[in-house]
Amino acid sequence: MAPKVLVSDKLSETAVQIFRDRGIDVDFMPDLGKDKEKLREIISQYDGLAIRSATKVTPKILDAADNLKVIGRAGIGTDNIDKDAASKKGVIVMNTPFGNMITTAEHAIAMMFAVARQIPEASASTHSGKWEKSKFMGVELTGKTLGVIGAGNIGGIVCARALGLKMKVLAYDPFLGQEKADQMGVEKVELDELLARADFITLHVPLTDQTRNILSRENLGKTKPGVRIVNCARGGLVDEVALAELLKSGHVAGAAFDVFAEEPATENPLFNLPNVVCTPHLGAATTEAQENVALQVAEQMSDYLLTGAVTNALNMPSVTAEEAKVMGPWIKLADHLGNFIGQMTDEPVKAINILYDGVVSGMNLDALTCASVAGIMKSANPEVNMVSAPLIAKERGIKISTTRQDKSGAFEGYIKLTVVTSERERSIGGTVFSDGKPRFIQIKGINIDAEIGRHMLYTTNHDEPGIIGALGQTMGENDVNIANFTLGRSAVGGEAIALLYVDSPVPNPVIAKLHETGLFQQIRALQFDVA
Template structure:
């Protein structure tokens, strides 16, 4: 099996590059390549993985030539330089490293809060200039002040913890913050308007999305407490910079400390040189420890995925740990095979896919299993579909996906049953994984069977009459097609019957035509499965 190959197109530590090599991944370290779009586009097709920082732009145009690419990983939190929808459609997993620089970014926010409260940058410049303006720089204490934290996730949570240690009163606005988590952090959960009205300091720690863009708009800035001080180490675009300047000029906002800007690199900004504004050039993650941590993390994550299938910190794919990947591997294969079976049987547009998980499989990572089912269904008509692109394609087609869990309810310890709905019919197939780790079909159209899954199969439906076994066997024999396994099932004596043949080779269309010409079958369908 060929070793996976990774391109590192931005600066990453040598230790991280060595991790790839030690794990058995071939790596090309070209740290300046991200700045050369044309050269990167010429060679990207040779790689399974791409490790980047902020210089490399992963655009739809670049992805168009990346037919081998499986994963893009950003050493850092922000992935503004990656077209995630385009990557998803291409079937490329996008990862980041959200925890490697969390402490560093949180500490920078706290540092800016101190600098703002005590006017340290201005005082530093004045003192270096030989002035002794002791009475000019009258600061405020952080002790007992109210800090409003917008976004109490990973970084925001660390800021909360540090602020509580400074004996500040911390209030937090975060729709995803539970009361239990708020209690653990020692903060009070509030709505945004209450935070704006009460906070002496406001610090932003949310991603930039349609919902959070300009969360500190002109309107919301007007709702803040007079004399408030604002810190942003998260993302430019979270506040209206022009409105903030007006609020500073009017004296409503006492000061602001910004590490990020709407347009970066920020070489010219409406807030620059304002006496009550502290600015730094996006230094939130800029410590030796953080840069090393995210580099090592990205190397480990990419290696894990390319070598074991484990998915960590993905933005367009359910996370799957290495332990889950080992246990779930056969079940993911089964889910894909069931989806593929149904997909190959259907030429009509799919309206809905309903997935039932019974027994111990219902306790597994269902989002990952769901994607395998969806990919199996859609890949039957589009071979470029994979686990990553399948949900996007299903959404584009308007396919409704539903999932049901239930306790063990039958003969098997666990099974998956998939029902596909079209305008004219419903089709269902169920399967399980036996103790030998091999997936098997156990029910088709409500008829119980026990069928091993092979790369080449033939599915037939017919009335339950004598002679079918002989007819199938003789026809395969005359055409030199060997039968590895032959499974039969029927709903009742003399009623609907099915046969599923596991063959050593794909059956020729002429053989299918011969069987159809006998008039003994309602359906004769060759099937193909991706079996390792």
């Protein structure tokens, strides 16, 4: 029987025809995504679901999706899909991360022009029969300094366009290396320097715990007087209330926003301010971009349903069905190793070196390497997946090297991951035991045997009495239950580490109390995607 796909949002007829041409039975119901109950009622009939942003794939819908194998999102954002619920259900989630990059970058440039020359206000005034030529005095972009927060795919295109406009470009991006910045022709700076020097600031980062409110009230206060701010990335990156106050005071000369903290945005502190340009999330809204992502998602879903090939999956590695049986636990280990280092690393990554020892050295190293790189990068950008991670790393000048070697130690096989930054090298090793569970076996050259849990706490200290007591007492007093406690040291009285597997996230006040003891050099709460 042919696979059956439901298209519940407005995809192009050309994309729908791709499914048909490849022998897939497709139902095109472009308005169904707005009716959650109807979608839940019929979803069990389908192997695939192709959507845009209108369809919300909730746990309730997935609970009823007994035959669903793949969800394809035509576009990059997958906030409308519960990816954890999809993973638990065994449903692959795909997106099309590169189909609308140019369109979104062009919109940011257009918004920058609009706010620099007050085009919307001047247009409205002229349409109303006024001729207020002296009222709308703008500024040139040529010679101005543009600060780009996030120099990845879209941000990189904005940098190139701005250089073509003869602007000076500053870039802040934790993953941007100096060599790549030089190739791009931009000046790599820290955030505070960008805020102090930029005449225009444009944001091109995803919304994560690290980037949320990146332009906070405090950071907005560090900006150059007369700055103009553009956000075509994600709502929630800017403190909109604080920005509105600075616009009214004149410290910020103008702003152009395509995205807002609450959408659809019918009310917002930025609305109706004379020096603000607003559009209703139009970054990807061009005919070309909408067609591109629609065609891409149809091809990707067809490939998977007909051949098992996986492309741009957010929750599944790109390996064959045969490989997955053997490699699944090792891919999970590679992801955990990368995620550990990604959560521990704040400075730009220059190189990633991966050692495969023993039995693992004969596996599909491409998939394992992709999993490691994705693990490192997804702490800063959760939209990174195994397919896009190597491309993003290459674009940012990160050098990736791998080494195979025969069995050299007590384990049948292990992976050692080393990341090089401008400040230090950081390494971690792991293996998979016979029960199929990944384990950490070495951190910073110190041997350990640590079970990996969803919530963990990592500390470093000098080897001295009182560490176990301080950790246990502080966790106990604050109702944080320890499931597993692993210690390791380089030598008696030397450098030591502790890795705690706990039942719930460690709150910041608890970490602060541990710091107050003066016993620890480093304390970091960690999160891992453990099924």
